[in-house]
Amino acid sequence: GNSVTQMEGPVTLSEEAFLTINCTYTATGYPSLFWYVQYPGEGLQLLLKATKADDKGSNKGFEATYRKETTSFHLEKGSVQVSDSAVYFCALSGRAGGTSYGKLTFGQGTILTVHP
Amino acid sequence: DTAVSQTPKYLVTQMGNDKSIKCEQNLGHDTMYWYKQDSKKFLKIMFSYNNKELIINETVPNRFSPKSPDKAHLNLHINSLELGDSAVYFCASSQDIGGNQPQHFGDGTRLSIL
Numbered sequence: 001g002n003s004v005t006q007m008e009g010p011v012t013l014s015e016e017a018f019l020t021i022n023c024t025y026t027a028t029g030y031p032s033l034f035w036y037v038q039y040p041g042e043g044l045q046l047l048l049k050a051t052k053a054d055d056k057g058s059n060k061g062f063e064a065t066y067r068k069e070t071t072s073f074h075l076e077k078g079s080v081q082v083s084d085s086a087v088y089f090c091a092l093s094g095r096a097g098g099t100s101y102g103k104l105t106f107g108q109g110t111i112l113t114v115h116p
Numbered sequence: 117d118t119a120v121s122q123t124p125k126y127l128v129t130q131m132g133n134d135k136s137i138k139c140e141q142n143l144g145h146d147t148m149y150w151y152k153q154d155s156k157k158f159l160k161i162m163f164s165y166n167n168k169e170l171i172i173n174e175t176v177p178n179r180f181s182p183k184s185p186d187k188a189h190l191n192l193h194i195n196s197l198e199l200g201d202s203a204v205y206f207c208a209s210s211q212d213i214g215g216n217q218p219q220h221f222g223d224g225t226r227l228s229i230l
Contacts, residue, residue: 031215032216034218036221038157042223043120043208043221043222044208044221045221046218089159093215103161103164104149104161105161106158106159106160108158109157109158111157
């Protein structure tokens with residue numbers, strides 16, 4: 001079945017540091033890939049997505065590129081802020097015709113804390 | 117305007133009780149979901165409905181019964197609550213069942229079993 005593996009956290013950074021959160025996946029076919037963010041006490045919000053190989057998703061200074069050859073979708077940001085402190089989830093969604101059609105499979109989440 | 121709203125936000129109850137969580141979306145989406153998030157933040161899908169029809173049932177105990185009276189609502193009823201049911205339950209919706217569409221989440225219902 002499909003699976004997503006994220007780098008283990010927690011990750012603690014100083015403001016303006018560079019952020020990378022690694023994400024690799026196992027899936028049949030060509031899934032869509034997502035990063036979701038969960039702020040304390042809230043539900044998940046879509047951060048960015050990519051639906052085919054070599055697509056780059058970007059939002060709020062965050063970027064991730066769909067790499068089919070390495071089955072990866074690493075999240076990066078050049079300069080983090082205190083307000084970026086949250087839990088980040090990598091996820092994939094199966095495509096039509098597969099047993100995982102329409103189903104989001106999440107990684108285990110990475111807690112990010114940014115200090116001033 | 118809240119896109120996906122679920123009630124209650126907090127639910128504290130005794131083992132063995134029966135409880136319900138309600139979810140409504142005002143986005144006009146066709147597909148709705150229930151997820152369970154454990155204490156380590158791990159998220160797992162429980163159910164999905166598309167136009168009131170059950171699509172995904174992820175080997176959830178039959179004490180959990182979803183009900184979709186219309187495509188804007190997906191409620192979750194839990195019978196005979198157990199300690200292991202303590203978690204945060206999230207409702208979500210997406211435009212359709214297709215894999216390209218992002219899901220929109222409610223703020224969660226924190227269920228605590230005493």
